[in-house]
Amino acid sequence: MDFNHYFTNQELDSLLADWTEKFPRLVSLASIGESYEKRPIWLLTLTNQDTGPDSAKPAVWIDANIHATEISGTTTALHIIDTLLEGYGKDEQITRLLDTSVYYIVPRINPDGAAMAMASVPRFVRSGVRAYPWQEMDEGLHEQDIDGDGRILQMRVPDPNGDWKISSLDPRLMDRRGPAEYGGAYYRVLPEGLIEDFDGYLIKLARPYQGLDFNRNFPFEWRTENEQEGAGPYPASEPEIKAILDYIINHPNINLGLTYHTFSRVILRPLSTKSDEDMDTSDLWVFKKIGDIGTKITGYRNVSTFHDFKYHPKEITTGAFDDWMYDHQGIYCYTIELWDLPTEAGIKDRKFIEWYRDHPHEQDLQILKWADEHGGPGAYVDWYEFNHAQLGKVELGGWNVMYTWRNPPLQYIGAEAARNTPFALAAGDLLPHLALHTLKVTALGGGDYHVNLVVENTGFLPTYTNQKGKKSKVVRPVRAELDVPEEVGIVNGKRRMELGHLEGRSNKLEVSIWEASPTDNRARVEWVLHTENPASLKLRVISERAGTIQTSIQLG
Numbered sequence: 001m002d003f004n005h006y007f008t009n010q011e012l013d014s015l016l017a018d019w020t021e022k023f024p025r026l027v028s029l030a031s032i033g034e035s036y037e038k039r040p041i042w043l044l045t046l047t048n049q050d051t052g053p054d055s056a057k058p059a060v061w062i063d064a065n066i067h068a069t070e071i072s073g074t075t076t077a078l079h080i081i082d083t084l085l086e087g088y089g090k091d092e093q094i095t096r097l098l099d100t101s102v103y104y105i106v107p108r109i110n111p112d113g114a115a116m117a118m119a120s121v122p123r124f125v126r127s128g129v130r131a132y133p134w135q136e137m138d139e140g141l142h143e144q145d146i147d148g149d150g151r152i153l154q155m156r157v158p159d160p161n162g163d164w165k166i167s168s169l170d171p172r173l174m175d176r177r178g179p180a181e182y183g184g185a186y187y188r189v190l191p192e193g194l195i196e197d198f199d200g201y202l203i204k205l206a207r208p209y210q211g212l213d214f215n216r217n218f219p220f221e222w223r224t225e226n227e228q229e230g231a232g233p234y235p236a237s238e239p240e241i242k243a244i245l246d247y248i249i250n251h252p253n254i255n256l257g258l259t260y261h262t263f264s265r266v267i268l269r270p271l272s273t274k275s276d277e278d279m280d281t282s283d284l285w286v287f288k289k290i291g292d293i294g295t296k297i298t299g300y301r302n303v304s305t306f307h308d309f310k311y312h313p314k315e316i317t318t319g320a321f322d323d324w325m326y327d328h329q330g331i332y333c334y335t336i337e338l339w340d341l342p343t344e345a346g347i348k349d350r351k352f353i354e355w356y357r358d359h360p361h362e363q364d365l366q367i368l369k370w371a372d373e374h375g376g377p378g379a380y381v382d383w384y385e386f387n388h389a390q391l392g393k394v395e396l397g398g399w400n401v402m403y404t405w406r407n408p409p410l411q412y413i414g415a416e417a418a419r420n421t422p423f424a425l426a427a428g429d430l431l432p433h434l435a436l437h438t439l440k441v442t443a444l445g446g447g448d449y450h451v452n453l454v455v456e457n458t459g460f461l462p463t464y465t466n467q468k469g470k471k472s473k474v475v476r477p478v479r480a481e482l483d484v485p486e487e488v489g490i491v492n493g494k495r496r497m498e499l500g501h502l503e504g505r506s507n508k509l510e511v512s513i514w515e516a517s518p519t520d521n522r523a524r525v526e527w528v529l530h531t532e533n534p535a536s537l538k539l540r541v542i543s544e545r546a547g548t549i550q551t552s553i554q555l556g
């Protein structure tokens with residue numbers, strides 16, 4: 001399959017249907033809800049159905065394209081699906097993962113926004129396509145493709161009080177006018193677009209007509225629009241978000257989540273609103289440990305949103321998915337920002353957000369040179385005259401931002417997806433797994449039988465995933481249940497026994513090198529049963545996060 005491709009909704013629909021037809025025992029397809037414009041929100045369940053249902057296995061959650069223009073995430077999610085399906089039975093790791101675990105994958109949370117971004121005359125919204133927060137267009141400039149060439153570029157307008165000038169390094173580039181600089185030819189640079197209610201003098205940037213940000217609509221520390229732009233009228237007000245919340249809450253087997261966005265080449269972790277010092281220390285260590293695995297595989301740095309990815313040093317963002325996953329559900333969740341144009345152009349160790357405000361102008365030239373050589377035609381468009389209906393003669397040009405900054409040029413997306421897939425596989429190898437250690441029945445004479453059950457967690461994460469999940473009691477402890485036929489009596493023990501939580505290997509990261517590692521990943525339970533005649537009992541050991549064991553006990 002060619003992954004140097006951005007998939008339309010139609011292509012996505014048919015690809016997913018093809019996969020379910022080709023791999024019926026490994027993948028099933030369901031729509032978990034409808035978007036605002038009634039498009040299906042597809043979710044694929046990937047597991048070997050011959051080794052048990054998905055609900056009895058630990059799971060990884062993967063999603064993409066919650067933000068309308070971030071279509072690189074969809075290609076990445078599809079690359080992960082393709083790798084899992086094609087690798088089953090051939091690759092040892094993939095076969096183990098699908099035999100023992102589940103991947104729930106939503107390749108496109110926001111089909112409406114993606115359709116708009118990929119249209120022949122595109123429009124770029126942050127997320128949802130319904131009018132919000134106002135029903136009418138705000139006065140001011142609205143970004144759009146005004147010459148119908150399928151691109152939304154920049155406009156430059158000469159103005160003696162403009163804050164841009166033509167660069168001395170390359171006449172196509174714009175450079176900032178210096179604070180004490182006068183006497184040159186200056187420009188205003190604006191997004192390509194039209195001005196609602198233009199009075200001939202004042203150009204303000206309009207509040208977006210479709211101003212929803214789905215990744216501010218989750219219940220985690222949700223705030224109203226005046227404090228958090230794009231938040232929506234109330235938490236989970238949007239059907240796309242409600243669908244995801246309902247699905248995840250009804251699938252308590254999810255331990256880990258990866259949500260794909262663009263751009264910056266960074267693996268972000270919660271919290272967005274609090275310092276690392278205010279997080280549970282054990283959880284923080286595991287967050288970092290898993291992040292380091294991601295860094296090693298992808299080359300992306302792993303950082304805290306609060307410490308290293310705030311859009312303004314004094315402002316936080318609320319209502320985000322990864323924070324909700326961790327804080328409310330006790331699930332380790334990472335936001336992966338794919339692709340980074342400055343890094344690709346050779347600019348090392350830049351600050352993620354501050355760089356946009358302040359960097360040496362020579363770096364702009366470095367990026368332009370990369371785009372000229374590798375970006376394909378039209379990555380950076382030389383300025384051309386256009387007769388603007390409101391502003392008169394302007395020039396259009398500059399970055400074709402959608403396929404340079406927001407998403408890689410087409411010939412680079414396949415490689416970007418491919419470098420991320422191994423981390424998604426590694427995530428599956430971190431899950432807790434419930435396993436039978438010992439099940440022994442001893443006849444005591446006189447129709448009495450002693451049952452000795454030992455179970456263990458063979459995975460890295462504990463059966464409660466993290467301290468957040470344990471302390472908030474969102475994850476239930478492991479329990480054993482016997483189906484006891486009428487002729488069998490319980491002399492000692494109860495039909496349902498709680499085994500508590502089982503540690504994995506993650507807590508062993510905390511001990512000093514000379515300390516021992518106890519068997520805190522095991523639990524033991526005993527029963528004494530009585531029967532006059534031979535009998536068979538069903539036994540289930542249930543862990544919401546680590547899977548379910550079903551077996552039977554023979555007496556006599």
Ligand SMILES: [Zn+2]
Pocket residue numbers: 067070261262
């Ligand atoms: Zn995003």
